[in-house]
Amino acid sequence: MAERRDDENESRRILERVARETTPDGASFVARTAKDARDHVTAADADRSDPIEVWGTRIGRTLGLIIAIGLLVWLVYAATQGG
DSSP states (O other), X not given: OHHHHHHHHHHHHHHHHHHHHHOTTSOOHHHHHHHHHHHHHTTTTSOTTXXXXXXXXXXXXXXXXXXXXXXXXXXXXXXXXXX
């Protein structure tokens, strides 16, 4: 009986989360993802009292993004050229 109650509670929790994430008054998935990506690259989570940490985080994350895009372009090029 307790196991069934736990399953029902888990199901309700999942349904409530899905309802929250898909409500029209909330931001869309694409908008939330774009905002999260922008905040990540601009180091919104870094300690604002330390400008070196903020700029170091921004530079590191931007270089990482550029390298990831470069690797993706290289992968597509290599796949389309046959090796």
